[in-house]
Amino acid sequence: MNIAIVGGGLSGLLCAFLLEKKGYSPTIYEKLPKTGGVIDSFRRKKIMFDVGFHYSGSLAPKQFLYEEFKKYGLLDKLELYSYEGDFDTLYFDEEKFSIPNSSVEFKQKLQTYFESEKDALDIFFDKCYEASKITLKVKDDYTNIDSRSLGSVMSDIKDTKLRKILLHFTIFYAEVQYEDASFEIYAKIMINMLDGTRKIKGNGRAIVDALKSGLKNTTIKTRDEISQIIHDENGIQALKCKDGIIKYDAVISTLHPRTTTSLLNLENKKLKRYAKHVSELKESPTFFSIFCLVDADIASNLYFYGDDCISVLPSTKINDKRAITVIARSNYTDYTNLEKEEYKRRKQEECKYHISTLKKLYDFGEIEVIDCSTPLTKQHYSNGHEGSAYGILCSAKQKSLSMVMPKTRVENLYLAGESALAPGLLGCYLGAQKVMNYFE
Numbered sequence: 001m002n003i004a005i006v007g008g009g010l011s012g013l014l015c016a017f018l019l020e021k022k023g024y025s026p027t028i029y030e031k032l033p034k035t036g037g038v039i040d041s042f043r044r045k046k047i048m049f050d051v052g053f054h055y056s057g058s059l060a061p062k063q064f065l066y067e068e069f070k071k072y073g074l075l076d077k078l079e080l081y082s083y084e085g086d087f088d089t090l091y092f093d094e095e096k097f098s099i100p101n102s103s104v105e106f107k108q109k110l111q112t113y114f115e116s117e118k119d120a121l122d123i124f125f126d127k128c129y130e131a132s133k134i135t136l137k138v139k140d141d142y143t144n145i146d147s148r149s150l151g152s153v154m155s156d157i158k159d160t161k162l163r164k165i166l167l168h169f170t171i172f173y174a175e176v177q178y179e180d181a182s183f184e185i186y187a188k189i190m191i192n193m194l195d196g197t198r199k200i201k202g203n204g205r206a207i208v209d210a211l212k213s214g215l216k217n218t219t220i221k222t223r224d225e226i227s228q229i230i231h232d233e234n235g236i237q238a239l240k241c242k243d244g245i246i247k248y249d250a251v252i253s254t255l256h257p258r259t260t261t262s263l264l265n266l267e268n269k270k271l272k273r274y275a276k277h278v279s280e281l282k283e284s285p286t287f288f289s290i291f292c293l294v295d296a297d298i299a300s301n302l303y304f305y306g307d308d309c310i311s312v313l314p315s316t317k318i319n320d321k322r323a324i325t326v327i328a329r330s331n332y333t334d335y336t337n338l339e340k341e342e343y344k345r346r347k348q349e350e351c352k353y354h355i356s357t358l359k360k361l362y363d364f365g366e367i368e369v370i371d372c373s374t375p376l377t378k379q380h381y382s383n384g385h386e387g388s389a390y391g392i393l394c395s396a397k398q399k400s401l402s403m404v405m406p407k408t409r410v411e412n413l414y415l416a417g418e419s420a421l422a423p424g425l426l427g428c429y430l431g432a433q434k435v436m437n438y439f440e
């Protein structure tokens, strides 16, 4: 079977890696000069900065990703390490709350702080443990979707500060402090992070290198943008790429579902309806990132929740400085249709604004800005939509609409990628595995 994968980001590489394990020899098409997409790191002034990977859950022994990576020999190629103390520190309403590396300790800590919520927390955590279980080998099941929102499962928890702390985990896959987020994805991310958060030496670049070195029978075509997915009533026929039209038996698209449907021939009424539904789905928010060096030696990730939500994610130590990535909410429309000079000016202005906010929140010492990126940069590196951070918003409602399932309305065209299930190393891995069920 001749299989093509569109997009050479994390999801495309994972799909190729898993297909090879099943004996296939796929071809990856990547429009940019190199693979990696959003997860790749980049170098400026000889310093490696991280864009779309800082840490991940599920990487402790006996946890899902750890055991999968071990089974496939990826662990030997990755150097995992733990946070020395708490991994995330949250600041809101002039208070600070640190998150320990264990779901049991986290629950106990919350129950000590919020004694009156002890029973509600027991029930909430039981529900989280239940929904955090990961099963592979499940094909799309339109009748059995967990459509609960986080807000509905948390309804017995009344303390607003406690709710804010629990809502912190929505930032990794949906929106900041977002009650309508999918509970199922929340539980999988929250429990797996608490019990198995690890950093990876070399961050995103190390993941890309590990996956690529495991590919023996995959052809990778870079600078090769797919401009059309050719299909008929029997399903997939071919792809239109740099070299013309190449025949394929199956295609896995890891692009944003809206981009994927824009590559189809929508003359068929059913397909037109499908594309319309996909185009009506809401996007995740957009971010502005600042890559800088600071004097402060920060060990844990800092999340400042206020009028503006700002995250500070530390990475490499360079002499007595620390490289950090600052991520703040931004607006795609502020950057569209601007002349080059105006774009640059707007970018500088926004950078200055976030840095001055940051200085009021924490003593970072001197902050040296090395580079920054706007929602348009994200758009360029992923070909997503409107620069959204994680593609389609992972709300309970959108997950239950069952539009973004791996199996599409075109026979042998499948969707993987962060919008298909959830973003991140865990979300993209589960999305890729879900597609693998169709390639036995």
Ligand SMILES: Cc1cc2nc3c(=O)[nH]c(=O)nc-3n(C[C@H](O)[C@H](O)[C@H](O)COP(=O)(O)OP(=O)(O)OC[C@H]3O[C@@H](n4cnc5c(N)ncnc54)[C@H](O)[C@@H]3O)c2cc1C
Residues within 6 Å of the ligand: 006, 007, 008, 009, 010, 011, 012, 029, 030, 031, 032, 035, 036, 037, 038, 039, 051, 052, 053, 054, 055, 056, 224, 225, 226, 227, 254, 255, 259, 287, 289, 327, 380, 381, 382, 383, 389, 390, 416, 417, 418, 419, 422, 423, 424, 425, 426, 428
């Ligand atoms: C700021 C930020 C921080 C993050 N931090 C973390 C973290 O700490 N931990 C974690 O686990 N996750 C994190 N994530 C999420 C994670 O980076 C993403 O979910 C993941 O990288 C998405 O991979 P993907 O392959 O699905 O998509 P992408 O990386 O978007 O890959 C799609 C690829 O397709 C290519 N492409 C587009 N159109 C075409 C075409 N027509 N033809 C051929 N190729 C095409 C693009 O160039 C791109 O390479 C973060 C994300 C962001 C935005």
